[in-house]
Amino acid sequence: MGKGQQQPVLQDWSGARRQRRQKRSVAGQTLFDGKGFSPGRGGLWHFFLWMVCLMAMLIPDTLLADEPPISHEVLCRKKPHCHTTLMARLTNAPFPFEGRSADGSRPFFDRIDPETGQRLHSVSDEVAYPEFPHYQDNRVLIHLPPHFKPKAPLEILVFLHGHNAELNRTLVEEMALLQQVNAAKRNLVLVAPQMVLDGADSSPGKLGRPKGLENLLKEVSRLLGKKMGRRFADRFDRAPVILAAYSGGYRATAMILDKGFAEKKRRDKRLRGVILVDAVYSDSDKFLTWLRQPKRRGFFVNLYGPSSAPLSKQLEEEFKKFGLSWSDGLKGRIKSGNILSLSVETHHKSIFQAGPPHWPLAEILNKVAVR
Numbered sequence: 001m002g003k004g005q006q007q008p009v010l011q012d013w014s015g016a017r018r019q020r021r022q023k024r025s026v027a028g029q030t031l032f033d034g035k036g037f038s039p040g041r042g043g044l045w046h047f048f049l050w051m052v053c054l055m056a057m058l059i060p061d062t063l064l065a066d067e068p069p070i071s072h073e074v075l076c077r078k079k080p081h082c083h084t085t086l087m088a089r090l091t092n093a094p095f096p097f098e099g100r101s102a103d104g105s106r107p108f109f110d111r112i113d114p115e116t117g118q119r120l121h122s123v124s125d126e127v128a129y130p131e132f133p134h135y136q137d138n139r140v141l142i143h144l145p146p147h148f149k150p151k152a153p154l155e156i157l158v159f160l161h162g163h164n165a166e167l168n169r170t171l172v173e174e175m176a177l178l179q180q181v182n183a184a185k186r187n188l189v190l191v192a193p194q195m196v197l198d199g200a201d202s203s204p205g206k207l208g209r210p211k212g213l214e215n216l217l218k219e220v221s222r223l224l225g226k227k228m229g230r231r232f233a234d235r236f237d238r239a240p241v242i243l244a245a246y247s248g249g250y251r252a253t254a255m256i257l258d259k260g261f262a263e264k265k266r267r268d269k270r271l272r273g274v275i276l277v278d279a280v281y282s283d284s285d286k287f288l289t290w291l292r293q294p295k296r297r298g299f300f301v302n303l304y305g306p307s308s309a310p311l312s313k314q315l316e317e318e319f320k321k322f323g324l325s326w327s328d329g330l331k332g333r334i335k336s337g338n339i340l341s342l343s344v345e346t347h348h349k350s351i352f353q354a355g356p357p358h359w360p361l362a363e364i365l366n367k368v369a370v371r
Contacts, residue, residue: 070088070089070090070219070222070223070226071088071089072086072087072088072089072223073086073087073088074086075087079146080146081146081178081179081182082143082144082145082146082178082182083144083145083146083147083148084142084143084144084148084227085141085142085143085144085178086141086142086143086223087139087140087141087142087167087168088139088140088142088220088223089138089139089140090138090139090140090193090216090219090220090223091138091219092206092212092215092216092218092219093137093138093139093140093193093194093205093206093216094193094194094195094204094205094206094207094212094216094252095135095136095137095138095194095195095196095197095205095206096131096135096136096138097135097203097205097206099209101121101203102203102204102208102251102255106122108121108203109121109131110122111128113130116130118130118131118132119131121134121135121201121203123199123200123201127200129196129199129201133197133198134196134197134198134199134201135196135197135203135205136197137194137197138194139167139193139194140191140192140193140194140216140220141167141171141172141190141191141192141193141194142189142190142191142192142220142223142224143178143181143189143190143192144189144190145178145181145182145184145188145190146182147182147185147187148187148188148189149187150228150232152187153187153235153239154187154188154189154235154236154239155186155187155188155189155239155240155241155242155272156188156189156191156217156236156239156240156241156242157181157188157189157190157191157241157242157244157365158191158192158213158217158241158242158243158244158256159171159177159190159191159192159244159245159246159249160192160193160195160207160243160244160245160246160249160252160253161175161192161195161245161246161247161248161249162202162245162246162247162248162249162279163196163199163200163201163202163247163248164198164199164200165195165197165198166194166197166198167192167194171192175246175352175353176353176359177190177192177361178190179359179362180359180361180362181361181362181365183359183362183366184361184362184365184366185366186365186366186368186370188242188365189220189224189236189239191216191217191220193207193216195248195249195252200248201248202248202249202250202251202252202281202282203251204251204252204255204256205252207252207255207256207260208251208252208255208259209259210259210262211259211260211261211262212255212256212259212260213241213256213260213261214260214261214262214266217236217237217241218237220236221233221236221237224236238270239270240270240271240272241270241271241272242271242272242273242274242275242365242368243256243257243271243273243274243275244274244275244276244277244361245274245275245276245277245279246277246278246279246352247277247278247279247281247348248279248281249279250276250279250280250281250282250283251282251283253274253276253279254282254283254286254287255283255286257271257274257286257287257289257290258286258289258290264293268293268295268296268297268298271297271298272297272298272299272336272368273298273299273300273301273334273368274287274290274298274299274300274301275301275303275361275364275365276301276302276303276304277303277351277352277360277361278303278304278305278307278308278348278351278352279302279304279308280302280304280308280311280312280315281308281311282311284311284314284315284318287300287315288315288318288322291319291324291339292322292324296337297336297337298336298337299334299335299336299337299338299339299340299368300338300339300340301334301340301342301364302315302340302341302342303342303344303351303355303360303364304341304342304343304344305343305344305345305346305347305348305351306345306347306348307347307348308348309343312341312343315341316341319339319341324339325339326339326340326341327339327340327341328340328341328342328343329342330342330357330363330364330367332367333367333368333369334364334367334368334369335369336369344356
C-alpha cells in the first residue's frame, strides 16, 4: 500500500490520541495534553483537588484530627506523694447533663425558678436544686500514685463520691482518698469525676447513659496519652476497671453495671470488681442482676454500717435465695467472683476512713488478688 493511502490512517490515529488525552484531562485523570496545561477544560480545578489529596496523604493524622486540647490543671507531678495528679475538665464528665432523669420518667430539669429563671432539678417533692452550681461542674480528678510504673500492667479505679461533696474539699482533704490509693500499692490510675456538686442528690448524669463510663475513660485516655505516649493510652483502653463508691455514689455504680459499657461482654471482660462503702440505699436489683450473671468474673465487696444495713441485709437474703456463696469476713485474698458482705457499727460519716479496717478502701484493694 502506498504512502498516499497510509497518511489518513496516521492522521486518524493521532486525532484519536488527542481526543483521548482531552477526555482524560476533563475527567481529571491527567493535567496535561499535547498543548500543555489546560485550565479551560477543568485542569486547574482538578490540579487543586489532586494537591489537596496529596497533602492529606502527607500530613500526619494527628494534625488533621479535630481534637481540641483538654483543659486541665497539674496538681502534682513527680513528688513523694504522687506520680502525677491532674484536675481535668472533660466533655464526658457526668455533668453538665441534658436529658431525662435516671428512671426516664421526666426531664432532668423539670422546673423553673420563678425568681432567677434558672432550671431546677427535683430531688423530691420538697427539694429542687438549681442548675448552677450543682449540675455544671465537669471536673475529673485523675491520680497516679508515687509508685506508679507506666510500663507495667495497670488497673483503673473509678471512684464515685456521695452527697454534698466537692473533689478537693471532700475527696482529697476530708476523705484522704489519694492517701488510701497510695497505700494500696497497686499500679492503678484513679479516676474520680465530680458528681452532683454540694447537693444531696445521687443523679448519675452522663454515667447513666449507654457507654457512659467508656466514653469518660476514652477521654481520660486521650489526655494521658498526650502526656505519657500513645502506647500507654492503648494499654489504658484495655485495662481492667474497679468501681468503688461511697454513700450516694451507689446510683452511678448501678447504672454503670447496667449500661456503662458498650456491651455486656465487654463489661464482663474489663470489670475486675465493685467495692461499696456504706453505699446500698437503692438499686440493689441492678447489683443483684450483675452478681447473678453466669459468666461474671468480677468480685463484689459491700462494707456497710447501720446507715445502709437494712438494704444490705436484704441483699444478703437474696444471695441465699439464689444460691450465691458469700463471706462476711475479710480474710485472705479476694479472688475473681468472690462476694463479701461486711457489717460494721461505724457511723456513716466516719466509715470511709475508720472502717474497720482502717482506711478500708486501701485494705480491700490490697487484698484483691493480682491476675
